[in-house]
Amino acid sequence: MFNKVLIANRGEIASRVIRTCQNLGVKTVAVYSEADAEAPFVSEADESYLIGGPKVNESYLNIDAIVNVAKETNSEAVHPGYGLLSENTDFAKRLEDENIVFIGPDSNAINQMGSKLTARQTMEEAGVPIIPGTNDPVESVEDAKQIASDIGYPVMVKASHGGGGIGMEIVQNDTELEKAFESNARRAEQFFGNGTMFVEKVIEDAHHIEIQVLADHYGQTVHLFDRECSIQRRHQKIIEEAPSPLISEETRQKMGEAGVKAAKAINYKNAGTIEFLVDEEQNFYFLEMNTRLQVEHPVTEQITGIDLVEEQLKIAYGEKLSFSQEDLQINGHAIEARIYAEDPKTFFPSPGQITAFNPPVGTNIRHDIGVNSQYKVTPYYDPMIAKLIAFGDSRAETIEHLREALVDYEVEGIKTNIPFLIDVTQSPAFQKGDTRTSFIQEFMIKQ
Amino acid sequence: MTEVKANMAGNVWKVLVSEGDTVDSSQDVVILESMKMEIPIAAEVSGTVKELKVKEEDFVNEGDVIAVIE
Numbered sequence: 001m002f003n004k005v006l007i008a009n010r011g012e013i014a015s016r017v018i019r020t021c022q023n024l025g026v027k028t029v030a031v032y033s034e035a036d037a038e039a040p041f042v043s044e045a046d047e048s049y050l051i052g053g054p055k056v057n058e059s060y061l062n063i064d065a066i067v068n069v070a071k072e073t074n075s076e077a078v079h080p081g082y083g084l085l086s087e088n089t090d091f092a093k094r095l096e097d098e099n100i101v102f103i104g105p106d107s108n109a110i111n112q113m114g115s116k117l118t119a120r121q122t123m124e125e126a127g128v129p130i131i132p133g134t135n136d137p138v139e140s141v142e143d144a145k146q147i148a149s150d151i152g153y154p155v156m157v158k159a160s161h162g163g164g165g166i167g168m169e170i171v172q173n174d175t176e177l178e179k180a181f182e183s184n185a186r187r188a189e190q191f192f193g194n195g196t197m198f199v200e201k202v203i204e205d206a207h208h209i210e211i212q213v214l215a216d217h218y219g220q221t222v223h224l225f226d227r228e229c230s231i232q233r234r235h236q237k238i239i240e241e242a243p244s245p246l247i248s249e250e251t252r253q254k255m256g257e258a259g260v261k262a263a264k265a266i267n268y269k270n271a272g273t274i275e276f277l278v279d280e281e282q283n284f285y286f287l288e289m290n291t292r293l294q295v296e297h298p299v300t301e302q303i304t305g306i307d308l309v310e311e312q313l314k315i316a317y318g319e320k321l322s323f324s325q326e327d328l329q330i331n332g333h334a335i336e337a338r339i340y341a342e343d344p345k346t347f348f349p350s351p352g353q354i355t356a357f358n359p360p361v362g363t364n365i366r367h368d369i370g371v372n373s374q375y376k377v378t379p380y381y382d383p384m385i386a387k388l389i390a391f392g393d394s395r396a397e398t399i400e401h402l403r404e405a406l407v408d409y410e411v412e413g414i415k416t417n418i419p420f421l422i423d424v425t426q427s428p429a430f431q432k433g434d435t436r437t438s439f440i441q442e443f444m445i446k447q
Numbered sequence: 448m449t450e451v452k453a454n455m456a457g458n459v460w461k462v463l464v465s466e467g468d469t470v471d472s473s474q475d476v477v478i479l480e481s482m483k484m485e486i487p488i489a490a491e492v493s494g495t496v497k498e499l500k501v502k503e504e505d506f507v508n509e510g511d512v513i514a515v516i517e
Contacts, residue, residue: 164483234484341482348455349481350509379457379481379506 001317002026002076005103007045008066008091009081012370012386013293014041017079020309029073031066033059035378040370047073054380060084063091070100077101077316079309083164083382086292087114103316105291109266113289117160117198123286126265128258131277131285133200141181145174147199157181159188160196165235167191170202203285205436206277208232209244210290211259212300214311215268216321223256224300224308225330230435231424233347238417238440239424240296241335242303244278245395245433251282262289271297271312277437295338295387298368302334302391333398334391337406337421340383344420351379355413364401365390377414385416395433399425423447449492451514453507457481462503464514468496476514477501492516 005021006029007014014030018041021028030045035054042048049069052059059065061084070078078095080086080103092107104110113119121135132151137160138144148155148171157180159167167188169180181197189195208230215221228244229237243252259274266289273294275287297308306328315321341350357373366389371377377385388409390402403425409418424430427443460480464470475487476496498515501507 343455346454348486349457349484351456351481352508381482383482 002101002313004029004046004073004075005313006031006066006070006073006075006078007041007081008060008078008085009083010036010039010041010060010370010381012368012384013081013295015044015370016368017081017309018044020307020313023307024310024313026313029069029075031059031069033380035380038375040372040375049073054378056084056380061088063088063094066091067094067098067100070095071098075100077103077313079103079312080292082290082292082295087163087290089114101316103270103312105269105272109268110291112266113291115160115196116158116162116288117196119288120198120286122265123262126261128262128265128274128286129284131200131203131287134198136198137196138198141178144177144181144197144199148174148177151199151201154202156200156202157184158198158200159184159192159194160198161192161194162188163192168235203277203279205280205438206230207244207246207279207435208237208275208287208437209247209255209278209284210273210275210294211255212294212297212308213259213263213268213272213274214308214315214321215263215270215272216315217269217318218320220321220324221260221263221268222321222323222325222328223259224304224306224328226252226255227294227296227299228435229296230437231430231439232437233440237296237338238340239335239337239421239430240299241333241395241398242299243330243333245435246278247282251278251284255284258284258286262286270315271308295384296336298366298387298389299334299336302366302389303330303332304328305331332391332393333395334389335395335398335402336387336389337402337425338384338417339386339388339409339411339421340417341377341385341414342383342417343415344417347417349379349383350415351377351383352414353377354411356410357412358410359386359388360405360408362401362405364392364398365405385411396431399431448497449490449494449516450512451476451488451490451516453479453488453509453511453513455479455481455486456508457486457506459501459503459505459507459513460485462499462501464496464499466496466499470494470496470516479507488513490514490516
């Protein structure tokens with residue numbers, strides 16, 4: 001195993017990776033920004049280095065600064081976490097050139113899936129079903145209108161290089177399309193340096209269901225079943241669960257096989273996730289592939305008993321997967337709720353000084369936490385401060401464990417979405433598993 | 448005289464008006480940025496910008512006065 005790993009990330013995921021490294025006897029190096037000097041992950045790592053100012057481009061996106069620390073500390077590998085540089089081809093390529101192991105796929109696979117258009121083309125060729133739409137860039141609003149009239153409104157205008165909900169919008173008619181096409185292209189250009197747009201049909205009443213895969217360097221690719229992540233606000237997930245309450249065993253198997261097929265199509269290595277939209281008839285369509293660990297990976301860990309970060313490290317080190325598809329099975333149910341520093345009604349960010357932080361204690365819950373009771377939540381990063389994962393034998397039992405834990409979850413000094421999460425766990429639609437991506441919109445109207 | 452207030456905590460990303468400018472009620476005065484989200488703050492009344500209380504890069508708390516419109 002590696003002697004030392006640098007974690008090029010922050011918050012709860014940095015702490016999460018450090019935890020597995022410690023279990024495996026791997027030394028850890030943290031890098032942090034001026035805004036994160038007091039963050040828990042900085043003191044949890046064996047060594048920590050300040051790499052720049054609070055803004056992400058001064059620190060967590062500063063490839064030179066991170067590579068320098070990796071070299072000076074003799075780190076053999078870098079874990080990129082999620083977000084930030086985790087799907088950055090230049091970063092993966094740079095580490096390859098410096099002979100430092102990037103704990104993830106190779107830069108080619110990241111590159112291929114980084115463009116949603118290339119991903120669509122690749123998956124269609126591999127025989128994985130894709131959403132009806134264009135596989136070529138849409139150059140003008142006029143072209144977009146033509147495509148929309150061919151496939152029928154509503155359509156989704158989408159930036160090929162977008163992410164995190166930025167650069168995509170559902171439009172109902174030509175007027176909305178005109179406005180959305182230009183503004184999303186501009187935002188994608190600004191955030192991702194690429195304003196290429198395309199148009200896709202909207203799958204009505206869809207569920208967002210994804211397949212976790214693991215692939216080693218010896219041709220073995222397995223899936224670790226599905227996660228349903230339909231409860232989203234601003235296209236960002238809030239509650240995720242495994243297994244999906246929607247799909248049948250037959251669909252589960254088909255989707256798992258499609259996930260493996262998708263990974264093999266790009267010669268994928270390490271942990272990855274293939275996201276699908278699934279309609280009420282359980283038809284599924286490839287949405288995108290995330291070439292990294294996902295925020296919601298703990299629900300898969302809870303139902304399979306596999307530590308995904310441990311598998312990532314072993315695969316990156318060159319070990320063979322120690323299990324085959326037949327060895328994997330689903331045990332019980334798990335649900336994750338993301339705790340955000342935000343107003344529970346408007347979902348507007350609420351940074352500030354935390355004055356009390358007391359997560360509940362229990363045997364059916366797991367915490368992945370990025371803050372503590374003295375932590376100051378800054379406006380520079382994602383609002384997620386912690387994840388609460390509940391598990392149990394059945395979905396109903398798991399929902400009850402989650403609800404009880406949320407009620408006992410104490411955070412003071414900042415606003416959080418905990419009251420909203422409690423409302424969701426108590427709603428009949430959620431309890432029935434009627435969890436389409438339109439869930440929050442419909443839920444808010446009913447409130 | 449009406450105060451334009453921040454509806455969330457964050458950094459002032461862009462100041463879109465100057466003191467002395469005439470604004471209408473739907474016009475954005477500043478854009479706040481917090482946790483990867485940008486929120487434009489509108490004047491809400493028509494009038495003249497009498498006072499600007501923030502500059503770009505400033506941190507504001509929810510409820511802080513951003514500008515005074517007369």
